[in-house]
Amino acid sequence: FGLEGINDVKDVEGIWESEDIVRCYTNFYIHKAQAEAALGIVTTVEEAAETAEQILAEMPDNHSVLISRANIFIEEGYFGQAMECYQYALKLGLEREESRTVQVAFYNMGYLQTVHLGDHQAAILSFEQSMEAGNTDFWCYYWVLHCAYHLEDNHKTIQYAKLAIEA
Helix, strand or coil: CHHHHHHHCCCCCCHHHCHHHHHHHHHHHHHHHHHHHHHCCCCCHHHHHHHHHHHHHHCCCCHHHHHHHHHHHHHHCCHHHHHHHHHHHHHHHHHHCCHHHHHHHHHHHHHHHHHHCCCHHHHHHHHHHHHHCCCCCHHHHHHHHHHHHHCCCHHHHHHHHHHHHHC
8 A cells, every 4th residue: 555655646746855754665675575575476477577666767876676676687587687686786885885785785696606607606705695695694604615615615614504504
């Protein structure tokens, strides 16, 4: 209802300049997707891409929607476009000093580099930068461990295995 309510507002000129409105709209977008997933409602990749593109047309600097759009690009098999979205979200996160955005962008880049591009060396750097930005999530440690193992970097493999166990 929140997304439709904002979309029904007639005079929206300048509305996207308000950080509170953008944050509210973004939260509606995220919670709607979570609610649909919990209810078993399946949105097609095409529908998800169209929605993300519409939002980005109004809010091109919305890091959450950029990351979401990147994930949709991955589902579509457009890995280069996904990387561009992550890099732009990362740029915004660094400029705005939003550590969580930086962590997520680097983590997602690493995942893309590992799983879809098979570039374990680049992925290690992405995961390490996510950790440097404060990411202490088990899955970040797991994936950097996975990359180090594939590259036969035993020292890093053991180091990241210890961190994963601690997490």
